[in-house]
Structures are given as structure tokens and as C-alpha cells.
Amino acid sequence: METMRAVGIRSRTNPDEQVYVSLARPRPGDGDVLVHVHAAALTPTEFSWPGTWKTQAGADRPFPVIPGHEFSGVVAALGAHVSDLAIGDAVYGFNDWDQQGAQAEYCLARPQQLAPLPQTLDFAQAAEAPIxxxxxxxxxxxxxxxxxxxxxxxxxxxxxxxxxxxxxxxxxxxxxxxxxxxxxxxxxxxxxxxxxxxxxxxxxxxxxxxxxxxxxxxxxxxxxxxxxxxxxxxxxxxxxxxxxxxxxxxxxxxxxxFVVEPKREQLIEIGRLFDGGELRPLVAAIYPLDQAREAYARARAGHLRGKVVLQIVG
Ligand SMILES: NC(=O)c1ccc[n+]([C@@H]2O[C@H](COP(=O)([O-])OP(=O)(O)OC[C@H]3O[C@@H](n4cnc5c(N)ncnc54)[C@H](OP(=O)(O)O)[C@@H]3O)[C@@H](O)[C@H]2O)c1
CATH class of the missing domain: 3.40.50.720 (NAD(P)-binding Rossmann-like Domain)
Incomplete structure (x- = not known):
């Protein structure tokens, strides 16, 4: 079994107690894209959202839960019926709230949740933008x-x-x-x-x-x-x-x-604005994956200019 490093949460009552875990690398199913995550941003308020703990059908999600749903990276594998992306494409995007997140070496997403990485942004800058x-x-x-x-x-x-x-x-x-x-x-x-x-x-x-x-x-x-x-x-x-x-x-x-939805066409437009200099990226701080606790403490302290990002590759 291929494994990956990830941030894991084992308790709903104390989600700040993130642990650093080794889990099975996800495999892309029909219509899925496997992304080799290079950077993922933190949204500490997601721990108060239902999708973090429950599936859409209302069942408890199994622990450990991997947080962080916005990311950048490189397409590593494609499930069946994915035709508009190729292995090796650099992408940014965000995946479903009630699925495993992106604070890991790999995550799954659907093609419509991904767009090409803006040419002028590095992976950390692109990871904090989607949500x-x-x-x-x-x-x-x-x-x-x-x-x-x-x-x-x-x-x-x-x-x-x-x-x-x-x-x-x-x-x-x-x-x-x-x-x-x-x-x-x-x-x-x-x-x-x-x-x-x-x-x-x-x-x-x-x-x-x-x-x-x-x-x-x-x-x-x-x-x-x-x-x-x-x-x-x-x-x-x-x-x-x-x-x-x-x-x-x-x-x-x-x-x-309203609650934000991943929309590929809008991510493409936003990417154009970054590349045209109309939007500037807003990274407040960057931490390595194994310092996720420190990163969450920084994000929770607030008064930031932009978001805190975990750098997973590079
Ligand atoms: N519905 C959705 O789809 C959706 C999507 C994304 C985020 N959200 C939610 O939206 C909220 C904001 O997210 P964020 O990522 O922008 O958070 P953030 O980066 O923490 O920004 C919060 C901002 O609020 C400012 N602030 C605090 N008290 C204020 C007040 N009394 N008057 C005016 N400004 C005040 C802070 O300014 P200073 O730093 O200058 O104090 C800070 O700039 C969060 O609750 C998040 O969960 C919802």
C-alpha cells in the first residue's frame, strides 16, 4: 500500500489537536483527479462547519479527518472519464467540504474544481486564493x-x-x-x-x-x-x-x-487577473506540513494580511 504524510484530526471536541499521520494514498475513482499537493491553505473556521464532521447523508465522517480544502499542486493520476486534464498539469482549486482535505501529500478533486495554476504565482501563492x-x-x-x-x-x-x-x-x-x-x-x-x-x-x-x-x-x-x-x-x-x-x-x-462553490470558469478568470496584475496574492505566512499546529495557532491569532499556507513540496 502506498502511503502519504498528512495532517489528521482525531477529535471533534478538540480539533486544534492536529496530529501528523501516515495514511493510505487515495486512489482516483471514476471522474476523480489525484493531485500531488504542493501547498494547501488553512481555514480554521472550517472546524465549525457541518461538512467537516458529517457526510452529506448525515453520517459521521471517520477519523482522522484531513482539513484544508484549497490547494495547488500537480496532477498525479486520473480516474476514468477525465479527459480535460493530463498527468503533470499544474493546477489550483478546492475540493468538497465533506471529503478529505488537502493538508496532505495527495488529495482527490473533480476536474470542475480545478483550474490551471496562474503563470505568475508560485504554489504557495496560488494555494491561498481559491476559497x-x-x-x-x-x-x-x-x-x-x-x-x-x-x-x-x-x-x-x-x-x-x-x-x-x-x-x-x-x-x-x-x-x-x-x-x-x-x-x-x-x-x-x-x-x-x-x-x-x-x-x-x-x-x-x-x-x-x-x-x-x-x-x-x-x-x-x-x-x-x-x-x-x-x-x-x-x-x-x-x-x-x-x-x-x-x-x-x-x-x-x-x-x-451563501456558501462558496468551486467553479472552474471563475478560477480561470481569477487566474487571468493574477497574471494581468489586477489581483495580488496574499500569503500571510508559510509553514512546513509537520508544523501544522504552529500554523493553526498563527491563523487563529488573527489580524493577518492574507492566509497561512502549508508548503508540502519545495
Ligand atoms: N460563506 C462562505 O462561503 C464563506 C467562505 C469563506 C469564508 N467564510 C467566513 O467568512 C469569515 C471571514 O473569513 P476570512 O477568511 O476573510 O477571515 P479573516 O482573514 O480572519 O478576516 C477577518 C477580517 O475581519 C476583520 N474584522 C474583525 N472584526 C471586525 C469588525 N468589527 N469590523 C470590521 N472588520 C472586522 C479583521 O480585520 P483586522 O485584522 O484589521 O482586525 C479581518 O480582516 C469567516 O467567518 C469565514 O468562516 C465564509
């Missing part, structure tokens, strides 16, 4: 239908999702206002925000109004206070807190919560 950049893309373009000249408020403008959202909204030609903490105000301007509100000193709802779109990456009071800054026809997109139709109706505004 954050796709979430920002889908929020602004699929759900909010952001248009040239519209006003958009992006909460958490220098976080993993927010930093891509600021860059994408600016690229679309929108007027971008962001919220960030004091040390990150200048950085949010650098990313493309015309106005940045320091959320530690100023209430945004006292200085912002008439927004076409609010992107909430924070939740809680930030979401609650956002309704009043929208135009009557404006929309809030939250990626943190589900919004009921009753809540939106009570404010006489539209509100949408």
Missing part, C-alpha cells in the same frame, strides 16, 4: 451583481475574503469603502479602497450611507448595523450569518447568505 477569491467573486458578481460606478462597503477589507473583494470591486469599477482595524487602514487603501473606516475608533453607520452593496465578512453587530447604510434597492451579502427573509423584510431591503 477567498471565489467567495469574493461570487458575493460581488453572482449574488450582488455589482456594476460600474456602484458604491460597495466591504467589512473586513484586509481579511482573507475582504482583501480579494476590495481588489475585485475596484477592478469592476465600483467605488469601494472598507472597514479595517488601525494597523490595516493603509493596507486597505493600497488594495484599492477609496475610503477606509477604522472600525476600532469609528462606527461605520455614522459615516456611510446610500450603499448599493454591503459585503459582510464579520457578522454579529456589523451585520445588524449594516441595514441602515443601504439604499432602498441595495443588498447585503453575508458570508458569515444566515439572513432570513423575515429579517430582510423587516428592514425593507434584500439580504443574501
Amino acid at each position: 477567498s477569491a471565489l467567495t469574493a467573486w461570487q458575493a460581488l458578481f453572482d449574488h450582488a451583481h455589482l456594476e460600474v460606478g456602484q458604491n460597495v462597503l466591504i467589512h473586513g477589507a484586509t481579511g482573507g475574503v475582504g482583501a480579494f473583494a476590495v481588489q475585485l470591486a475596484r477592478w469592476r469599477g465600483a467605488h469601494v469603502i472598507g472597514t479595517a482595524s488601525t494597523p490595516n487602514v493603509g493596507y486597505a487603501h493600497d488594495l484599492g479602497a477609496s475610503q477606509v473606516i477604522d472600525y476600532t475608533t469609528t462606527r461605520f453607520d455614522e459615516v456611510v450611507h446610500d450603499m448599493d452593496v454591503v459585503l459582510d465578512t464579520v457578522g454579529g453587530a456589523t451585520l445588524t448595523q449594516s441595514w441602515e447604510v443601504l439604499k432602498p434597492e441595495g443588498v447585503i451579502i453575508s458570508i458569515v450569518t444566515p439572513i432570513s427573509p423575515e429579517q430582510a423584510a423587516a428592514h425593507n431591503r434584500r439580504g443574501i447568505f
Whole structure:
């Protein structure tokens, strides 16, 4: 049996106790791609998501669970009926929440979850982009239908999702206002925000109004206070807190919560923007695979510029 090194989680009650394990290397089934993972990013909040612990049918997933669903690497093997990828292709992408993740030497994905590695990015830079950049893309373009000249408020403008959202909204030609903490105000301007509100000193709802779109990456009071800054026809997109139709109706505004989906065509577009210099990659820190605990501690400490990445090859 061929084995591989991986980060494993053996306890739902204490997912921070990642262990370093040796597991059987997965074999690609019908329609699967086996990726030799070169780098994989960390999303510590995934430990609160149902798919980490349960299958879609509701059964408990067996331990050890391998976390981390966004990655970059090289195609190592193809299952039957995969025709549009070849062994040796460099790719980036993200795989299903309720399958084994990518913090391992190998992972499985489906072709529509993968796109060519952007030519200007290294593996670590590409690994941190799929979830954050796709979430920002889908929020602004699929759900909010952001248009040239519209006003958009992006909460958490220098976080993993927010930093891509600021860059994408600016690229679309929108007027971008962001919220960030004091040390990150200048950085949010650098990313493309015309106005940045320091959320530690100023209430945004006292200085912002008439927004076409609010992107909430924070939740809680930030979401609650956002309704009043929208135009009557404006929309809030939250990626943190589900919004009921009753809540939106009570404010006489539209509100949408969604969960990001892997979409190859969008990853290809995002790759073009990286290669054209419209998007910049955002790696906060890089750790080797066997220092996953330290990497998770760093990611949980927060206030990062970009995401923490595990480098598996190189
Ligand atoms: N629904 C989905 O599909 C989806 C997809 C991806 C992520 N998410 C969720 O979205 C959330 C954000 O993810 P992320 O990767 O962007 O996290 P992150 O990198 O930790 O960023 C969070 C950002 O929020 C900022 N922040 C904290 N408190 C704030 C406040 N009161 N007002 C304004 N900004 C504040 C932080 O700014 P400072 O560092 O300056 O303090 C930081 O930039 C997480 O809960 C994640 O689970 C959901």
C-alpha cells in the first residue's frame, strides 16, 4: 500500500489537536483527479462547519479527518472519464467540504474544481486564493451583481475574503469603502479602497450611507448595523450569518447568505487577473506540513494580511 504524510484530526471536541499521520494514498475513482499537493491553505473556521464532521447523508465522517480544502499542486493520476486534464498539469482549486482535505501529500478533486495554476504565482501563492477569491467573486458578481460606478462597503477589507473583494470591486469599477482595524487602514487603501473606516475608533453607520452593496465578512453587530447604510434597492451579502427573509423584510431591503462553490470558469478568470496584475496574492505566512499546529495557532491569532499556507513540496 502506498502511503502519504498528512495532517489528521482525531477529535471533534478538540480539533486544534492536529496530529501528523501516515495514511493510505487515495486512489482516483471514476471522474476523480489525484493531485500531488504542493501547498494547501488553512481555514480554521472550517472546524465549525457541518461538512467537516458529517457526510452529506448525515453520517459521521471517520477519523482522522484531513482539513484544508484549497490547494495547488500537480496532477498525479486520473480516474476514468477525465479527459480535460493530463498527468503533470499544474493546477489550483478546492475540493468538497465533506471529503478529505488537502493538508496532505495527495488529495482527490473533480476536474470542475480545478483550474490551471496562474503563470505568475508560485504554489504557495496560488494555494491561498481559491476559497477567498471565489467567495469574493461570487458575493460581488453572482449574488450582488455589482456594476460600474456602484458604491460597495466591504467589512473586513484586509481579511482573507475582504482583501480579494476590495481588489475585485475596484477592478469592476465600483467605488469601494472598507472597514479595517488601525494597523490595516493603509493596507486597505493600497488594495484599492477609496475610503477606509477604522472600525476600532469609528462606527461605520455614522459615516456611510446610500450603499448599493454591503459585503459582510464579520457578522454579529456589523451585520445588524449594516441595514441602515443601504439604499432602498441595495443588498447585503453575508458570508458569515444566515439572513432570513423575515429579517430582510423587516428592514425593507434584500439580504443574501451563501456558501462558496468551486467553479472552474471563475478560477480561470481569477487566474487571468493574477497574471494581468489586477489581483495580488496574499500569503500571510508559510509553514512546513509537520508544523501544522504552529500554523493553526498563527491563523487563529488573527489580524493577518492574507492566509497561512502549508508548503508540502519545495
Ligand atoms: N460563506 C462562505 O462561503 C464563506 C467562505 C469563506 C469564508 N467564510 C467566513 O467568512 C469569515 C471571514 O473569513 P476570512 O477568511 O476573510 O477571515 P479573516 O482573514 O480572519 O478576516 C477577518 C477580517 O475581519 C476583520 N474584522 C474583525 N472584526 C471586525 C469588525 N468589527 N469590523 C470590521 N472588520 C472586522 C479583521 O480585520 P483586522 O485584522 O484589521 O482586525 C479581518 O480582516 C469567516 O467567518 C469565514 O468562516 C465564509
